[in-house]
């Protein structure tokens with residue numbers, strides 16, 4: 153059972169990835185992202201999830217430098233954007249991200265979305281990036297089972313991570329089972345439903361019982377199922393609150409009630425039907 157904010161999960165190549173991290177989608181570059189990332193690191197977070205398309209890699213890099221924490225003690229994820237998919241363009245995109253982050257390597261490099269006809273070439277580039285030591289682990293986001301099946305037909309390296317929308321209204325059992333069988337770790341994005349789940353009455357009942365907030369209940373639900381989670385907040389108090397989930401446990405009955413909320417409801421796009 154996970155005990156602290158620094159607990160990790162072992163990816164199939166042996167790399168230890170923190171179970172908990174800070175997401176920075178829709179966080180402005182400059183002061184806003186620097187403040188959020190520094191607050192998180194100060195609160196004990198080790199893992200930061202950004203992406204080229206978030207356009208805040210420069211600020212994330214600045215925050216890392218200003219935090220005073222050794223680079224090797226942090227776990228930095230970024231992602232190749234759809235417009236840059238393809239072999240050469242992905243190699244170039246990673247170099248640009250490293251330049252912006254001012255880092256020699258990232259800990260995890262992800263394909264952001266399964267762009268049809270492109271993601272297998274993109275994956276070959278990620279394999280090269282991994283072999284060249286520019287990413288300690290590589291993976292995908294938003295891959296359904298059929299995308300992974302297709303990728304695995306040609307891949308030489310099995311993705312270490314699949315980052316997908318996952319929260320109590322979208323528990324993603326099918327893809328979780330598939331990933332488990334292939335040794336791919338599942339990472340929950342939008343764990344709080346981009347903030348839209350934070351008034352849910354059933355979750356509120358469980359939260360009140362434990363004297364915790366709904367955000368804390370959901371994040372604890374992730375960790376108790378060995379799901380990596382990366383809630384986003386720009387507010388220091390919430391960043392601290394979200395990580396304050398190691399002093400209680402959800403019972404089997406709590407877990408059952410939350411699991412029963414699944415409605416296959418997405419707040420983001422369906423990876424079978426996106427237009428960006």
Ligand SMILES: NC(=O)c1ccc[n+]([C@@H]2O[C@H](COP(=O)([O-])OP(=O)(O)OC[C@H]3O[C@@H](n4cnc5c(N)ncnc54)[C@H](OP(=O)(O)O)[C@@H]3O)[C@@H](O)[C@H]2O)c1
Nearest residue numbers: 175176177293341342343344345346347367383384385386
């Ligand atoms: N791979 C992908 O395609 C993909 C897609 C979406 C997201 N992601 C990643 O996943 C991360 C998290 O997902 P997300 O940003 O969609 O949303 P989220 O983490 O589910 O929710 C964030 C929202 O909840 C609010 N919030 C956070 N903690 C709170 C608390 N304790 N109390 C009240 N409100 C709280 C935040 O507001 P404030 O910031 O104002 O506090 C923000 O509006 C992203 O930042 C990104 O890194 C990846």
